[in-house]
Amino acid sequence: MSAIVPWETDPIRPDEPKPLHITVDGTRIEGLQGQSIAGVLLAHGTTEWRTTTAGRRRGVFCGIGVCFDCIAAVNGESDVRLCLRRANDGDTVTTQDDTKEAP
Amino acid sequence: MTHVLVVGAGPAGLSAAVAASDAGARVTLLDSGDGLGGQYWRHLPLQRPAQREARLHHGWAAFDRLRGSLAGIEVVTEAQVWAIETHDGIAVHVLIGPADAGGRAARTLTPDALVLATGAHDRTLPFPGWNLPGVFSAGAAQALAKGERVAVGRRAVVAGAGPFLLPVAQSLTAAGARVLGVYEAARPSALAKGWLPRPWRLLGAAHKGGELAGYAAHHLGRRVPYRLGRAVVEARGDGRVEEVVIARLNADWSPVPGTERTLAADAVCVSHGFTPRLELPIAAGCRIGPDRFVAVDADQRTSVESVYAAGEITGIGGVDAALVEGRIAGARAAGAPASPADLKRRGATTDFARRIDAAHGIRRGWTSWLRDDTVVCRCEEVAYGPLCDAAAATDQAALRSVKLTSRAGLGICQARMCGRTVEELTGADPARAEDTTDRRPLAAPIRLGDLAAPATTCGKDTHV
Numbered sequence: 079m080s081a082i083v084p085w086e087t088d089p090i091r092p093d094e095p096k097p098l099h100i101t102v103d104g105t106r107i108e109g110l111q112g113q114s115i116a117g118v119l120l121a122h123g124t125t126e127w128r129t130t131t132a133g134r135r136r137g138v139f140c141g142i143g144v145c146f147d148c149i150a151a152v153n154g155e156s157d158v159r160l161c162l163r164r165a166n167d168g169d170t171v172t173t174q175d176d177t178k179e180a181p
Numbered sequence: 182m183t184h185v186l187v188v189g190a191g192p193a194g195l196s197a198a199v200a201a202s203d204a205g206a207r208v209t210l211l212d213s214g215d216g217l218g219g220q221y222w223r224h225l226p227l228q229r230p231a232q233r234e235a236r237l238h239h240g241w242a243a244f245d246r247l248r249g250s251l252a253g254i255e256v257v258t259e260a261q262v263w264a265i266e267t268h269d270g271i272a273v274h275v276l277i278g279p280a281d282a283g284g285r286a287a288r289t290l291t292p293d294a295l296v297l298a299t300g301a302h303d304r305t306l307p308f309p310g311w312n313l314p315g316v317f318s319a320g321a322a323q324a325l326a327k328g329e330r331v332a333v334g335r336r337a338v339v340a341g342a343g344p345f346l347l348p349v350a351q352s353l354t355a356a357g358a359r360v361l362g363v364y365e366a367a368r369p370s371a372l373a374k375g376w377l378p379r380p381w382r383l384l385g386a387a388h389k390g391g392e393l394a395g396y397a398a399h400h401l402g403r404r405v406p407y408r409l410g411r412a413v414v415e416a417r418g419d420g421r422v423e424e425v426v427i428a429r430l431n432a433d434w435s436p437v438p439g440t441e442r443t444l445a446a447d448a449v450c451v452s453h454g455f456t457p458r459l460e461l462p463i464a465a466g467c468r469i470g471p472d473r474f475v476a477v478d479a480d481q482r483t484s485v486e487s488v489y490a491a492g493e494i495t496g497i498g499g500v501d502a503a504l505v506e507g508r509i510a511g512a513r514a515a516g517a518p519a520s521p522a523d524l525k526r527r528g529a530t531t532d533f534a535r536r537i538d539a540a541h542g543i544r545r546g547w548t549s550w551l552r553d554d555t556v557v558c559r560c561e562e563v564a565y566g567p568l569c570d571a572a573a574a575t576d577q578a579a580l581r582s583v584k585l586t587s588r589a590g591l592g593i594c595q596a597r598m599c600g601r602t603v604e605e606l607t608g609a610d611p612a613r614a615e616d617t618t619d620r621r622p623l624a625a626p627i628r629l630g631d632l633a634a635p636a637t638t639c640g641k642d643t644h645v
Contacts, residue, residue, distance in 0.1 A: 079447060083330040083356050092231035092330075112228030117329040125333075126314035126421065132562045135420060137314050138333075139559070139598075141321025142220060143213075143280065144302045146593040147559065155283055157593070161321075162280035164215065164226070 082121035098167040109165050116148050116160040129175040182207045185514045186292035191219020192500050193492025193507035194298035195247040200511030202254050211260040221500055223328045237327050263625040265464040267485050271295050283628045294487040294514035297461050301493035303452035306547055309415040312556045315422030319349045319452035326352035334448020338425050340364040340413040341452040342541040360405045366434050367541050368410035375540025414550040416449050425449050435546030457494040460624035481510035489514050502530030558599040560592020572607040580609040580616040595621045
């Protein structure tokens with residue numbers, strides 16, 4: 079399971095991070111200001127959120143915006159690469175299920 | 182005053198921008214991300230400052246120096262170049278704003294000279310189960326550890342080929358993961374062939390050698406096994422990675438039957454080398470060499486008038502090569518001579534790229550770990566068997582036909598992940614323009630509405 083380094087014990091001595099909240103498929107999730115949306119999810123141990131046409135689950139693969147595996151709808155706009163998009167307080171994320179879309 | 186536009190703010194782009202500015206040019210530096218430093222100096226965002234972030238990096242002082250030398254340079258972040266025209270002067274079309282957002286500010290720049298420094302992403306060869314959640318490119322593990330302080334798993338395996346695996350294992354460890362082992366496909370004989378001959382030439386890349394020695398010491402100290410001639414040949418699990426299968430490899434990278442060993446792991450981080458990000462050089466019309474990097478002369482000049490290239494898009498040479506090439510490209514783009522010392526250093530770093538290829542270059546036997554149902558194209562979920570059937574059913578080995586029949590490489594990533602693998606598996610000849618997967622209609626994905634919107638000269642310019 080993925081996990082974030084607790085800031086209190088991180089040897090790089092970060093300042094105390096400021097929280098934010100996003101909503102993912104209706105569930106409110108706490109994150110940190112400056113995290114990507116993928117970062118918020120991975121910090122919560124969530125490593126998969128998209129369903130492919132064949133019904134397989136996907137999350138982050140390349141982490142730098144090349145593979146498009148991690149896409150989801152953000153504030154109503156579909157196909158946003160979550161590894162590239164910084165989370166903003168109040169963002170609404172809707173995961174994409176390609177088995178349910180019209181062919 | 183000469184206006185130099187630099188695209189990409191990694192080591193090569195930063196050093197090009199500073200060199201061009203030092204030479205008296207007006208400089209604009211663009212990056213698609215919201216921070217500077219590229220993937221090499223990928224770091225925490227401004228909102229998450231840390232006092233000792235340098236501990237996670239090599240050459241952070243060089244980054245700090247470059248970052249501190251940007252006064253007078255127009256720096257625009259979150260700037261996605263999506264098209265370049267070079268038939269009548271240079272026109273660079275940019276969208277500025279959050280990644281993949283609609284309605285981003287459009288801007289067109291018309292510089293006197295252009296320096297492309299778009300870098301590379303890692304290439305991961307497919308293996309059974311590589312599409313399971315829990316399998317990451319090694320670059321993802323690195324980016325998330327450095328840029329988010331996230332470890333992609335608790336029990337991680339790092340595998341593939343090349344010196345990049347070592348810093349990835351180190352970053353994972355520093356982010357709290359237990360790294361069960363680093364499995365390098367190259368066997369000792371290949372490593373010796375690449376790294377041992379003419380060792381004095383490595384002196385030119387002394388910093389790089391020191392960096393690698395540092396990782397080796399780190400691994401000995403932390404007791405992370407570094408095993409040569411081995412590969413992850415399968416990832417298994419119910420819906421996500423639960424275990425990985427590691428096998429010994431022959432010199433041609435085919436697995437040795439009977440040597441498979443299974444490890445319980447929740448993350449697999451794999452990279453077999455790097456693919457240069459050629460979208461923009463191709464859009465600009467730059468000639469791509471037979472090695473499939475941007476062809477440049479000793480002044481980093483491409484085949485297109487006033488267009489220069491530096492860093493990994495001209496050959497995988499590491500950070501030292503990128504910095505030197507950037508300085509040469511920046512100075513020349515500004516109309517100044519390159520420093521003789523830099524021109525000399527450039528030769529030494531080219532040798533480093535050759536060594537990486539000799540030691541860690543992909544060997545053809547890897548395809549024997551594929552099965553008929555192994556997904557090759559992740560986007561369209563095209564498996565190896567159907568892909569081979571499509572290739573066999575196509576009269577000529579024209580990649581275009583194979584792609585249209587099988588749909589491999591036609592998905593949302595536009596063959597960025599599987600393109601070179603599909604070429605190899607279908608026997609395509611990438612020297613033929615119609616057989617390369619490097620060409621894409623648009624250099625970056627944009628929304629249809631933005632194509633129709635007029636460009637303006639004003640945009641959200643951010644100084645970082």
